[in-house]
Amino acid sequence: MVGVAVMLAAPAFAAPDPARIEAGRYQAILADCIGCHTAPGGKAFAGGVLLDTPFGKLATPNITPDKATGLGNWSAADFRAAVKTGMAPGGRRLYPAMPYPAYARISDADLNDLWAYLQSLAPVRNPVNVNQLAFPFNIRGLMAGWNWLYFKTAAIQPQPGKSAAFSRGEYLVNGPGHCGACHTPKNLFGADTAAALTGSALQGWFAPDITAAPRRGIGGWHVSEVVTYLKTGHNSHAMATGPMAEVIENSTALMRDADLAAIATYLTALPGDGAAPAPLSAGDARMKEGALVYDSNCRGCHNSGGGGQSLIFPPLAANPVVQQQSADSLIRVVLAGTQSAQTARAPTAAAMPSFAWRLNDVEVAAVLTYIRNAWGNAAAPVSPDAVTKTRRSMPRH
Amino acid sequence: MTQSGDGGADKSEGLKLCRRRFLASVAVLAIPGAPALARSYSGIKPPFFPFGADPPRPINPAGWYFLKPNEVAMVEAIVDRFIPADHLSPGGKDAGCAVFIDRQLAGSYGASSRLYMKGPFMPGLATQGYQGELTPAGRYRLGLARLSDYIRAHYAGKEFAALSHAQQDDVLAGLESGKIELKLVPGFSARAFFELMLQNTMEGFFADPLYGGNRGMVAWKMIGFPGARYDYRDYVEKHNQPYPHGPVSIYGEHG
Numbered sequence: 001m002v003g004v005a006v007m008l009a010a011p012a013f014a015a016p017d018p019a020r021i022e023a024g025r026y027q028a029i030l031a032d033c034i035g036c037h038t039a040p041g042g043k044a045f046a047g048g049v050l051l052d053t054p055f056g057k058l059a060t061p062n063i064t065p066d067k068a069t070g071l072g073n074w075s076a077a078d079f080r081a082a083v084k085t086g087m088a089p090g091g092r093r094l095y096p097a098m099p100y101p102a103y104a105r106i107s108d109a110d111l112n113d114l115w116a117y118l119q120s121l122a123p124v125r126n127p128v129n130v131n132q133l134a135f136p137f138n139i140r141g142l143m144a145g146w147n148w149l150y151f152k153t154a155a156i157q158p159q160p161g162k163s164a165a166f167s168r169g170e171y172l173v174n175g176p177g178h179c180g181a182c183h184t185p186k187n188l189f190g191a192d193t194a195a196a197l198t199g200s201a202l203q204g205w206f207a208p209d210i211t212a213a214p215r216r217g218i219g220g221w222h223v224s225e226v227v228t229y230l231k232t233g234h235n236s237h238a239m240a241t242g243p244m245a246e247v248i249e250n251s252t253a254l255m256r257d258a259d260l261a262a263i264a265t266y267l268t269a270l271p272g273d274g275a276a277p278a279p280l281s282a283g284d285a286r287m288k289e290g291a292l293v294y295d296s297n298c299r300g301c302h303n304s305g306g307g308g309q310s311l312i313f314p315p316l317a318a319n320p321v322v323q324q325q326s327a328d329s330l331i332r333v334v335l336a337g338t339q340s341a342q343t344a345r346a347p348t349a350a351a352m353p354s355f356a357w358r359l360n361d362v363e364v365a366a367v368l369t370y371i372r373n374a375w376g377n378a379a380a381p382v383s384p385d386a387v388t389k390t391r392r393s394m395p396r397h
Numbered sequence: 398m399t400q401s402g403d404g405g406a407d408k409s410e411g412l413k414l415c416r417r418r419f420l421a422s423v424a425v426l427a428i429p430g431a432p433a434l435a436r437s438y439s440g441i442k443p444p445f446f447p448f449g450a451d452p453p454r455p456i457n458p459a460g461w462y463f464l465k466p467n468e469v470a471m472v473e474a475i476v477d478r479f480i481p482a483d484h485l486s487p488g489g490k491d492a493g494c495a496v497f498i499d500r501q502l503a504g505s506y507g508a509s510s511r512l513y514m515k516g517p518f519m520p521g522l523a524t525q526g527y528q529g530e531l532t533p534a535g536r537y538r539l540g541l542a543r544l545s546d547y548i549r550a551h552y553a554g555k556e557f558a559a560l561s562h563a564q565q566d567d568v569l570a571g572l573e574s575g576k577i578e579l580k581l582v583p584g585f586s587a588r589a590f591f592e593l594m595l596q597n598t599m600e601g602f603f604a605d606p607l608y609g610g611n612r613g614m615v616a617w618k619m620i621g622f623p624g625a626r627y628d629y630r631d632y633v634e635k636h637n638q639p640y641p642h643g644p645v646s647i648y649g650e651h652g
């Protein structure tokens with residue numbers, strides 16, 4: 001009798017197939033689970049990252065198999081339901097900060113592998129107070145209405161006439177990669193608008209347009225340059241910094257080259273908005289002031305002509321990041337400085353220093369207006385008020 | 398290396414022990430130090446802190462930190478004779494040279510805080526400059542007081558600032574040439590006082606504006622110095638052509 005019980009129980013306790021765990025580890029890379037579920041300096045997947053959403057603060061949960069504070073009591077079916085429909089065990093609704101509308105496209109088989117991987121991790125006891133939103137957003141039940149309005153899951157049908165790489169890229173970008181979570185503009189309720197991947201503000205940064213728009217997007221990039229960017233964090237056009245640096249370090253730098261090529265194939269084929277504003281004239285007072293500020297503060301590294309220095313100082317001329325509709329990232333970078341992604345292929349992690357002590361708000365606005373409209377660039381001017389607002393909003397460490 | 402009974406030898410023995418211990422410690426440090434030169438930092442992200450910067454702190458332009466009101470009047474008048482206002486630049490006073498001198502005397506320069514300032518004070522060679530125990534702040538306080546005494550005694554009780562420009566130039570020339578002797582201290586002559594003030598006035602006139610002088614970078618504009626720039630690649634081969642840009646200060650002021 002005892003023997004029968006052991007035999008019946010055995011499959012449930014069998015060590016999972018190492019190949020499945022390894023496959024699941026790769027699914028975790030594709031979905032960048034670690035990006036949101038690992039706090040700076042914390043244990044991997046133990047949660048506790050504070051997400052600053054327009055609706056308030058959410059802390060990301062612990063997804064290690066700890067029974068008290070993690071997913072130790074979940075089943076594979078519970079996990080699949082949470083990831084694909086936003087419904088956790090007990091009818092508790094997840095907030096769409098967890099990108100379940102994108103993850104809904106992941107196949108059950110891939111999710112089972114991901115579950116096997118997460119279950120193979122050492123349990124970490126790390127209680128997290130997830131829901132720190134204010135009323136009424138702290139009512140999880142509201143998400144039922146949100147889902148009814150905005151949660152449309154259509155399984156991806158391969159577009160006829162497209163290459164396998166394009167289709168794989170479409171799946172990776174809009175499925176596990178959940179690129180739109182940052183790069184697609186949101187409506188008032190935080191749901192994606194139809195202008196997919198054309199750039200959106202988040203957490204004080206502006207995630208740029210990643211369609212093939214010729215000026216603001218990556219229309220001027222060759223597929224191989226997109227791959228290099230995602231693999232190393234750097235290419236001859238731009239260097240990744242801010243939240244994208246984390247995405248590259250945790251996710252894209254670890255992806256297989258074929259998957260990166262698929263993503264690049266898809267993104268560079270996305271039609272983008274080619275409209276460009278007329279650049280400000282060089283005689284504009286802001287341009288003249290900006291040229292002076294550029295000359296005495298920026299030119300040493302970014303060079304006359306905004307050409308930069310390959311892989312050390314990003315070029316500003318023809319750099320799409322410089323010409324987004326919002327200058328939020330630029331203001332931030334000039335005030336606080338920033339550091340580029342560090343990857344195995346580009347380990348330098350070059351940094352730009354803070355200029356908050358040296359430039360006032362009028363000078364920052366002028367120099368950004370200048371770099372957005374010099375050397376063939378064209379974008380809306382930056383107001384000193386926007387700089388003042390950003391300067392006040394940023395915590396000083 | 399024998400122990401001696403008198404105190405002086407004890408002291409030198411102590412110094413020798415320290416020196417030996419010091420050399421030994423250097424030797425120990427040097428051995429693990431050598432491979433450290435070849436250490437690789439791959440995999441470690443270099444530290445970066447938002448808003449990380451260690452900018453110099455500009456002086457507060459208001460008020461006086463060391464000079465007393467009568468000293469301010471004297472120093473302002475003196476720097477204005479060293480650098481009179483003309484078609485090339487404003488005068489030393491308007492350029493902030495007195496403010497520069499005041500802040501320097503109130504700070505570490507005035508207190509000689511980077512120099513060994515305990516005795517014995519021995520007379521030095523002429524090339525060694527002043528070797529006495531007075532700090533620059535002390536030399537200014539004494540020099541200005543004695544100069545004031547001298548001028549009141551020789552110019553009907555007037556102060557330096559009340560003299561005509563010609564009279565002020567006479568006094569300064571007398572200090573420089575040694576014709577005027579003030580009752581100062583050994584090693585610190587009236588001429589040395591003159592040279593100290595002239596030196597500090599020039600420093601104030603040409604130093605970065607954040608130290609109080611060279612207001613509006615007037616001195617740099619006068620001589621065509623481009624200031625705190627560091628990239629001349631576009632111009633380095635343009636021989637015999639004027640550099641087209643105005644100066645820049647450490648704080649980014651550009652003119």
